[in-house]
Amino acid sequence: MGTYEFFEHTADVGIRAHGATLEALFVCMVQGLIELIAEDSVLKPQQARSLQLSADEAESLLLTWMQEVLFWFSTERFLPVTFELDEVTQTSLRGTVRGDIFDPARHVQGREVKAITRHLLQVRQERDGWHGQVIVDI
Amino acid sequence: MKERAWTGPLEKIDDYRWRIPQSYDRGMRVPGLVFADEQLLADIKADQSLQQVANMAYLPGIVKASMAMPDIHWGYGAPIGGVAAIDAQEGVISPGAIGFDINCGVRLMTTNLTAEEVQPKLRTLIAALFSDIPCGVGMSGAIRLSRKDAPRAMTQGSRWVIGQGHGVTADLEHTESQGCLEGADPAAVSERALERGHDQLGTLGSGNHFVEVQAVDQVFDEDGAEVLGVQAGQVTVMIHSGSRGFGYQVCDDYLDVAERAMAKYGITVPDRQLACAPIDSEEGRGYLGAMRCAANYAWANRQCLMHLARLTFERVFEKSWETLGMRLVYDVAHNIAKFERHRIPATEHGGSASGGNGEERMMCVHRKGATRSFPPGHPEVPADYQSIGQPVIIPGDMGRNSYVLVGTAKAMEESFGSCCHGAGRVMSRTESVRRAAGRSIEHELEQQGIIVMGRGRKGIAEEQPSAYKDVNDVVRVVHNAGLAKRVVRMRPLGVIKG
Numbered sequence: 295m296g297t298y299e300f301f302e303h304t305a306d307v308g309i310r311a312h313g314a315t316l317e318a319l320f321v322c323m324v325q326g327l328i329e330l331i332a333e334d335s336v337l338k339p340q341q342a343r344s345l346q347l348s349a350d351e352a353e354s355l356l357l358t359w360m361q362e363v364l365f366w367f368s369t370e371r372f373l374p375v376t377f378e379l380d381e382v383t384q385t386s387l388r389g390t391v392r393g394d395i396f397d398p399a400r401h402v403q404g405r406e407v408k409a410i411t412r413h414l415l416q417v418r419q420e421r422d423g424w425h426g427q428v429i430v431d432i
Numbered sequence: 433m434k435e436r437a438w439t440g441p442l443e444k445i446d447d448y449r450w451r452i453p454q455s456y457d458r459g460m461r462v463p464g465l466v467f468a469d470e471q472l473l474a475d476i477k478a479d480q481s482l483q484q485v486a487n488m489a490y491l492p493g494i495v496k497a498s499m500a501m502p503d504i505h506w507g508y509g510a511p512i513g514g515v516a517a518i519d520a521q522e523g524v525i526s527p528g529a530i531g532f533d534i535n536c537g538v539r540l541m542t543t544n545l546t547a548e549e550v551q552p553k554l555r556t557l558i559a560a561l562f563s564d565i566p567c568g569v570g571m572s573g574a575i576r577l578s579r580k581d582a583p584r585a586m587t588q589g590s591r592w593v594i595g596q597g598h599g600v601t602a603d604l605e606h607t608e609s610q611g612c613l614e615g616a617d618p619a620a621v622s623e624r625a626l627e628r629g630h631d632q633l634g635t636l637g638s639g640n641h642f643v644e645v646q647a648v649d650q651v652f653d654e655d656g657a658e659v660l661g662v663q664a665g666q667v668t669v670m671i672h673s674g675s676r677g678f679g680y681q682v683c684d685d686y687l688d689v690a691e692r693a694m695a696k697y698g699i700t701v702p703d704r705q706l707a708c709a710p711i712d713s714e715e716g717r718g719y720l721g722a723m724r725c726a727a728n729y730a731w732a733n734r735q736c737l738m739h740l741a742r743l744t745f746e747r748v749f750e751k752s753w754e755t756l757g758m759r760l761v762y763d764v765a766h767n768i769a770k771f772e773r774h775r776i777p778a779t780e781h782g783g784s785a786s787g788g789n790g791e792e793r794m795m796c797v798h799r800k801g802a803t804r805s806f807p808p809g810h811p812e813v814p815a816d817y818q819s820i821g822q823p824v825i826i827p828g829d830m831g832r833n834s835y836v837l838v839g840t841a842k843a844m845e846e847s848f849g850s851c852c853h854g855a856g857r858v859m860s861r862t863e864s865v866r867r868a869a870g871r872s873i874e875h876e877l878e879q880q881g882i883i884v885m886g887r888g889r890k891g892i893a894e895e896q897p898s899a900y901k902d903v904n905d906v907v908r909v910v911h912n913a914g915l916a917k918r919v920v921r922m923r924p925l926g927v928i929k930g
Binding site for chain 1: 509680860
């Protein structure tokens with residue numbers, strides 16, 4: 295398990311997360327992203343999406359993972375709720391997520407996240423687990 | 433993060449110009465040049481924006497200075513309010529120094545209504561705009577771009593949507609670049625960008641995007657105002673939006689391309705978000721082809737939004753939009769790269785690689801949160817504005833003012849024909865929400881006679897007037913520095929936000 299918090303940025307919003315494992319960090323980061331988009335909307339794990347991603351290193355993998363979630367939302371209004379990640383390494387991620395279709399009439403409209411930026415993007419391992427931060431463009 | 437305030441050097445040149453010396457960082461190819469006064473500098477120094485000015489000075493081919501307008505604030509990669517003029521032959525193009533929202537911009541439309549005439553119907557009007565114009569998170573537009581039409585929208589911009597009935601050809605004359613950049617290459621656009629853009633034409637978005645009904649409250653230049661067709665008391669409509677998911681995806685795609693290109697061409701920059709590729713490279717040409725598609729998409733989008741607003745006014749006032757005098761004053765882009773010829777002045781370094789000897793050179797001017805400010809007589813200024821210069825449209829926050837200025841010859845000398853783009857944020861979004869706790873910003877604005885409607889729960893709190901610098905201060909600096917000349921000021925009557 296892990297935690298996430300938002301940090302201050304003049305124009306945009308930063309998400310900082312911590313997880314005991316890399317998988318927990320990645321899940322927390324996406325949970326932070328979803329809170330920005332849909333606040334505390336009640337979302338149910340009604341549909342599944344499978345994915346397999348790879349990147350050169352952990353920071354780029356985090357970026358790719360969050361971009362994928364944002365792409366689902368932008369094109370299908372799909373937001374993941376539960377995560378069954380079979381494999382998360384620093385260079386690859388494979389698994390299934392289950393989530394809901396966001397309905398502006400029924401759910402809480404938060405912010406439109408335009409993109410996940412590379413500015414101050416960070417993933418690092420410390421004694422207590424994995425830490426990461428990202429700034430999203432609002 | 434805010435605590436990382438600027439501690440580096442900042443040398444005063446005069447009351448409105450400040451220099452970050454090139455010696456601050458060995459990687460800087462030119463100095464930084466900040467247009468601001470003492471008062472605005474206090475806020476500017478509080479975040480990381482000046483570091484971003486220094487970072488932008490790393491871009492290969494940058495000429496004269498890495499510039500910042502007085503509305504500068506901390507962005508990603510380049511600061512918001514940043515201008516980088518890069519030699520078109522030897523330099524690079526940087527998607528992050530243009531921004532995700534390619535050709536985010538503003539347009540202003542007149543009406544022949546007065547504030548007194550609109551007042552009795554103001555609430556009805558704002559509610560109708562709020563219901564007619566898709567805005568907020570997860571909203572689709574009425575126009576679906578088919579596979580057949582998408583390349584037309586991407587290559588023709590405003591002209592294509594006007595052909596579909598969303599406006600008239602006269603609108604093109606008053607749009608920067610006539611609402612279309614040549615050289616758009618649909619083949620350079622990814623499938624993902626098309627997927628994100630196919631249902632977002634004619635949608636406002638969220639964040640700081642808005643449609644605002646305003647009244648002209650001060651005229652600074654009677655002759656200029658007459659040429660623009662605006663006068664005191666007149667109601668105007670301002671629209672702020674960009675290229676929506678289509679443009680965001682184009683930027684994302686080419687940041688990946690640029691990061692790979694940097695390794696290939698041996699370029700280093702201090703922030704991944706500033707990744708760049710030589711203009712004259714396969715990667716650079718790919719981005720330019722796709723960026724122009726996104727710029728054209730944005731002009732098509734603002735054209736659709738303007739036409740939706742016209743139709744709403746028709747319904748509310750029961751007159752045709754032509755009878756209501758709903759004429760486009762001008763549309764400016766403020767997140768874009770443009771190829772422009774500029775005279776490169778000899779610098780204090782005596783015409784080094786970063787300066788020039790007074791010759792004219794083709795530059796790729798990156799403006800991120802900055803608008804053009806072209807002078808009277810410039811060939812890219814519309815025929816009927818030739819005597820006054822290009823209108824520079826500066827929105828402020830939703831509680832104070834907005835401005836129309838006109839471009840100047842001085843801006844061509846000083847800032848590659850660039851000016852500020854807005855008020856500029858001064859408070860973070862999280863801080864804004866905290867400060868709005870237990871308050872109703874809508875109610876507070878209503879007490880001032882301004883009706884605000886927004887979709888997001890926190891959107892209006894994040895966009896509250898105190899989250900921004902006072903646009904009057906910002907405009908005073910650009911006017912006094914000679915980057916543009918004040919013509920009229922507006923005050924808000926009602927606003928819709930995403």
